[in-house]
Amino acid sequence: MTKHTTPERGAILRHLFKLNLIAAVSLGVFAGFVVWIGASVFLYNQDVDTLRARILLISELGISGFEDRGAAEQAARDVVARLRRKGEWHLAIAFPDGVLIGDVEAAEADGRFEERHEVVAARRKGEGVSRRYSADNGKTMLYLARRMSDDEGGAVIRVAVPVANLEGLSRSDALLLFGFAAILAAIILATSYTSAAKAIGPVADIEEGLRTLGAGGQMKRLALLQEAPHMNLLVTALNAAADRLDEKIASLESERAFSSMILASIPSGIVALDDDLRVTTCNAAAARLLGFEGAGGAPDKRRAIENLELVDMLYRASGSDEAVAATVRLGAAGRTLVDAIATPMHDRAGRRTGLLLLLADTTRLRKLETVRQEFVGNVAHELRTPVTSILGFTELLARTAPEDVQARTKYAAIVIRQARQMDAIVNDLLLLASLEGNDERLMEDLEPTSIAALIAAARELCHQRLEQNGAEVVVDCPARLEAVVHPGLVEQAIANLVDNAAKYGLTERSKRIEVSVADLGGIVEIRVTDHGNGIPEEHLDRMFERFYRVDRGRAREQGGSGLGLAIVKHIAQIHGGGATVESRRGDRTTFTLRLPLRRPATPG
Helix, strand or coil, rough: CCCCHHHHHHHHHHHHHHHHHHHHHHHHHHHHHHHHHHHHHHHHHHHHHHHHHHHHHHHHCCCCCCCCHHHHHHHHHHHHHHHHHHEEEEEEEECCCCCCCCCCCCCHHCCHHCCCCCHHHHHHHHEEEEEECCCCEEEEEEEEEECCCCCCCCCCCEEEECCHHHHHHHHHHHHHHHHHHHHHHHHHHHHHHHHHHHHHHHHHHHHHHHHHHHHHCCCCCCCEEEEEEEEHHHHHHHHHHHHHHHHHHHHHHHHHHHHHHHHHHCCCECCCCCCCCCEEEEEEHHHHHHCCCHHHCEECCCCCCCCHHHHHHHHHHHHCCCEEEEEEECCCCEEEEEEEEEEEECCCCEEEEEEEEEEEEEEEHHHHHHHHHHHHHHHHHHHHHHHHHHHHHHHHHHCCCCCHHHHHHHHHHHHHHHHHHHHHHHHHHHHHHHHHHHHHHHHHHEEEEHHHHHHHHHHHHHHHHHHHHEEEEEEEECCCCEEEEEEEEHHHHHHHHHHHHHHHHHCCCCCCEEEEEECCCCCCEEEEEEEECCCHHHHHHCHHHCCCCCCHHHHHHHHHCCHHHHHHHHHHCCCCCCEEEEEECCCCEEEEEEECCCCCCCCC
């Protein structure tokens, strides 16, 4: 057993000792009172018996049996005189005619003697006892009266003794009794303290275990008690209850962890609010959307929803039994579009307990939808021009006379040129779709390839455009530089950059196109520079967008699809690289293609 020195155990010990002290004192007082009452009754009865013996003694002295009244009275006076000489006797003899002989109080001399309680009882029953204070004697007296014959009209003898000595004797006996009671109480207290000290250990352990359980902790299991076997049933029951409670807590913790994992894994925001629209629970997605992220990114549930659109929707939902939906803008600049649904929550009894707010971030979907709509519009716009031209000139060709060979040749040439333009757009669209949807398959076709050979092949693809525009291509590339790339795609990217420079980067001042290659330590950098008029700065950030053109009119004259630079960007990204553009107005423009020299790491 452990030492009982903790404050809790000391407090329990003091409490038990105080209870035992109160019980012991109360028991002692009650026992003393009972003994006092018993002793008083015993002494009273003993005094009455003494008075009876005295009356018998008086009878033996010869005051009864006289037929002569005068002789009887004289005998009574003789007895009274004799007894007065022997001690403190108070004797009175009352004859039927009212003659009183002996010690009669002043209040009784005028005829009240017969009214005394003891005398009245003696006349009726043969004997009477009374206890009262006597003013003549200045003491409390015990009176016993007895009728001397069976006739109610016979003489009555009354004997009285003071009770002062008897009361003094009772007080001494009471002191003795109370002393005994005090010793008994001390023994009880000592025994109680010892038993309490032995029992306080198990009680304190049980109290500590229950306090731990109440605080939500795990209770230490209690050992069976050798010194307090009567508490083993309680200890066993507590241990069993602790086992069941631990199992329940473990189950609840597991369920809570599982629920938290599910909430954290859901990409949509989930917020639970009480009837006062205070946040009670929210997952990480909701915290991110509402700006509730605290330290370490954990949701801070103390925050209040401040978005006015959401607050208005929640107030509408709080006054309705139906779900309320709305599209709101979140974030500092309102750039995040969210589809929000607020629906009432109810418990199993059907009582309303608050609101459940669901938040779905649709910003990316809406952007993709916008891009898709713009893409479809751009494709339709780009195809409309050649289709319209083909239809128009085909109709003209059909209406032209067969003998007008020159016109028919002209119209046919325009139709062919527009058809080729449309074919280029379709081919580029198919290539772009292939690049976007077959990244993994294309990665399987990577192989070590000479960069110089790729540039030469790209230059050959652009030969017609270069020769037609009188462009001069200057290449600066290490002969032995190789990179692990998809040869066909990289050739297409370089060709698109050279063709783009030949279409838009040549002027009367300079028709020179420079292709330079540098090894930057794991990265190969291919730069295509023209010395044309440059690109305005406001257009640079959008140069790799689909169908984006700086000068739409000139682009259509040159026959471009508007997808060449977008294809370059996707080819670079597939290889794990990138594409950029730099331009100085009125001087030069440089497009840079960066590719890793070795096979890029495959995700996962």
